[in-house]
Amino acid sequence: MTIDIFLQQLVNGLTLGAFYGLIALGYTMVYGIIGMINFAHGDIYMIGAFVALIGFVVLSTIGVVSVPLAILIVLVMAMFFTACYGWAVERIAYRPLRGSPRLAPLISAIGMSIVLQNYVQIAQGARTKSLQPIVNGQYSIDVGNGAHVTVSLLQIIIIVLTVALMAGFTWVIRSTPLGRAQRATEQDATMAALLGVNVNRTISITFVIGASLAAVAGMMATLYYGVIDFYIGFIAGIKAFTAAVLGGIGSLPGAMLGGLAIGLIESFWPVFFDLAYRDVAVFGVLILVLIFRPTGLLGRPEIEKV
Amino acid sequence: MAAADRQRPPFVAMLRDSALAAVVAALLAVPLLGVRLVDNASGLTLDRRLPLVLYAAAAVFAGRLLLSLAGRYLAPSLRGMTASLPGMPRNSLVIFGWVLVAAALLLPWMPFAERNLIDKLTLILIYVMLGWGLNIVVGLAGLLDLGYVAFYAIGAYAYALLSMHFGLSFWICLPLAGLIAAMFGIALGFPVLRLRGDYLAIVTLGFGEIIRVVLLNWQAVTNGPNGITGIERPTLFGLSFSRAADGPTFAGFFGIEYAPAQRVYFLYYLILALAMLTTLFAQRIRRLPTGRAWEALREDEIACRSLGMNPVTVKLSAFAIGASFAGLAGSFFATRQGFISPESFSFIESATILAIVVLGGMGSQIGIVLAAVLLVGLPEWFRDLAEYRMLVFGGAMVLIMLWRPQGLLSRREPTVLLDPKPASAEATVP
Structure with missing residues (x-):
């Protein structure tokens, strides 16, 4: 592998890792706070992508030509509407099941995922939707020996936006009252409630934040791939969840690291091996990591007590 | 509020x-x-x-x-009505179960049992069998398996390939398929079974996807997305269910007129027998040391370890046995369809089977039958809904879960408990 291919795949892998990291944050937060696998989260991401696509079409119909303005408006819109979906899913399908057997919310989540997929399929049609590229610029960087690495403007936007969101998000969790309430609920919901934390509201906000981060990933996917359909949430969701587990579920830096790892594996795999087996590689690495580090890369070992 | x-x-x-x-x-x-x-x-x-x-x-x-x-x-x-459900005494449930079995045995002889109905019931019974098999893993041993369909696929492909390349008959392939699926279960389970619940869930999910991707891309063996066609149909002691065959045919041997429906009825009884085998096996093994160990491990792993049990071998046995039943069901599926492709083994199948187990109330054999009828049967009858079918399916999953979070018929208490001393016994203690 020459240096230019290496750098090129590194850039592509970072971009991919940004998607998975953003979605994985939603999984890991929800898991941390109520201990359930939110299976519908991948479909929340898909809804984010659809809302963003519809937003772009609406803006072009009413004649907004400035690209940065359009992206900003669509970003806010997608985050808002998708957050509504995240909130509603929690309110309808998970909140009534709090305190019931552990598998009940999981089944409810799988059901919700099927509902969301088919709802979008019926409402928007089963065919793939494609969008003309909006952000076009790209830079070619000379890496010596006449070799070039291409970095598109969109990739830069995606990586910068992701880093900014993650930094802001880490700040929220670390040093705001909301973040404190969240960490308290995560450690001991009953105790947090006794100390005056509104547990239900904190959990709702967790879902809202998770959904809006997924919406950002969805908007970026709409721009980056330009092709979406109602089924994209499933595989993206599974891989993002894999990323969360890989990083150590419940750990926020772990989710970002896991997303990055999955993104890099995916972009480097085809350089050496058959592209068709890329997903096998992702899950294979997951199994290997878990065998040698059963709590994931950054997860804390859980102390088991009688 | x-x-x-x-x-x-x-x-x-x-x-x-x-x-x-x-x-x-x-x-x-x-x-x-x-x-x-x-x-x-x-x-x-x-x-x-x-x-x-x-x-x-x-x-x-x-x-x-x-x-x-x-x-x-x-x-x-x-609330009064639903509360009475789990309160049903265990004996009446057992009797109800045998009544169901008798009804299932007699059903094909009823005047209203046309071929279509039997066909649908066969499909439901496949899921009942898968549910009962998965219940060993999830309900008894408490291991969350999200990739159960992988073993189902392995069983189906094992039968198809064995019969195609080696000309083995269904009855030889059936146990072999179960064995191969069990071997895959052990191979996967051995490294990953020491993981905690949800890690295990994602690893099994990943395994299910790996199997599907391999089936899809390993053209030379599995014929990729086109699948395998012309899979050999089963025979009854060498009697085939076709109009004319090399060997003796069922119709010819018994001197009755040939009808295509005969195979449908045969398949129905075959899956009924396989499903009964699964449930009777599960019922028996619950009373054996192995089954007791599963339930003990599910309730308290640390206690089990301190009593000297090896959790990995105990879990592995549950995983392998669950997998082998999926393998049996898979080869039945292959022989019934005559055609298999990776499409039939996607994650939604795993989710459906798990939903059947959880909705049924884990550990309840009859609950699983009810859940299978609800989740597999009803959508089959409502095919007219077309594109709304899956929407209704997912919605039903959510609603039933909200209605009864512990499952339709919940029976998750351990099979054995320390003798629950009645109040009078306590009074006699000095």
Whole structure:
């Protein structure tokens, strides 16, 4: 592998890792706070992508030509509407099941995922939707020996936006009252409630934040791939969840690291091996990591007590 | 919402609550239901369908209002009805189970049993068998397996390939397929079974996807997405169910007229027998040391370890046995369809089987039958719903779970308990 291919795949892998990291944050937060696998989260991401696509079409119909303005408006819109979906899913399908057997919310989540997929399929049609590229610029960087690495403007936007969101998000969790309430609920919901934390509201906000981060990933996917359909949430969701587990579920830096790892594996795999087996590689690495580090890369070992 | 008005909501509060729900519904509906993307020559355009948003809001308003009214005026009597379900004595459930079996045996002789019905029941029975098999893993041993369909696929492909390349008959392949699936179960289980619950769930899910991707891409062996066709049909002691065959045919041997339905009935009895084998095996093994060890491990792993049990071998046995039943069901599926492709073994199958186990109430054999009829049977009968079918399926999963979080018939208590001393016994203690 020459240096230019290496750098090129590194850039592509970072971009991919940004998607998975953003979605994985939603999984890991929800898991941390109520201990359930939110299976519908991948479909929340898909809804984010659809809302963003519809937003772009609406803006072009009413004649907004400035690209940065359009992206900003669509970003806010997608985050808002998708957050509504995240909130509603929690309110309808998970909140009534709090305190019931552990598998009940999981089944409810799988059901919700099927509902969301088919709802979008019926409402928007089963065919793939494609969008003309909006952000076009790209830079070619000379890496010596006449070799070039291409970095598109969109990739830069995606990586910068992701880093900014993650930094802001880490700040929220670390040093705001909301973040404190969240960490308290995560450690001991009953105790947090006794100390005056509104547990239900904190959990709702967790879902809202998770959904809006997924919406950002969805908007970026709409721009980056330009092709979406109602089924994209499933595989993206599974891989993002894999990323969360890989990083150590419940750990926020772990989710970002896991997303990055999955993104890099995916972009480097085809350089050496058959592209068709890329997903096998992702899950294979997951199994290997878990065998040698059963709590994931950054997860804390859980102390088991009688 | 204050606790007081949640308990006894006056009508005004109900109205306000419903109006709020309607506003949320409208918000949700605006971006996805209110506009529809249309492909044009010039790119995407929008089709506005705002009335749909109003309908959605109105429906949610009415539904929410009715629910809270029902919750106020009907809840006490409803609660009484549903509470009586798990209270059924164990004996009556067992009797009910045998009545079900008898009904299933006699059903094909009933006048209303046309071929179509038997065909659908065969499909339901496949899921009942898969549910009973997965119940060994999830219900008894408490291991969350999200990739159960992988073993089902392995069984199906094992049968198809063995019969195609080695000309082995169904009855030889059936145990072999079970064995191969069990071996895969051990191979996967050995490294990963020391993981905690949810890590195990994602690893099994990943394994399911790996198997599907391999089946899809290993052209030389599995013929890729096109699948394997012309899989050999089963025979009854060498009697085939076709009009004319090399060997003796069923119709010819018994001197009756050939009818294509004969195979349908045969397949029905075959899967009934296989399913019964699964459930009887599960019932027996619960009373053996192995089964007791599963349940003990599910209840308290640390206690088991300190008593000297090896959790990995105990879990591995449950995993392998569960997998082998999936393998048997898989080879039955292959022989029934005569055609298999990776498409039949996607994650949604794993999810359906797990949903059947959980909805049935884990550990309850009859609950699983009810759940399979609900989840597999009803959508089959409502094929007219076409594209709404899966929407209804997912919605039903959510609603049943909300209605009975512990499953339709919950029976998760351990098979053995320390002798629950009656009150009188305590009184006699000095």
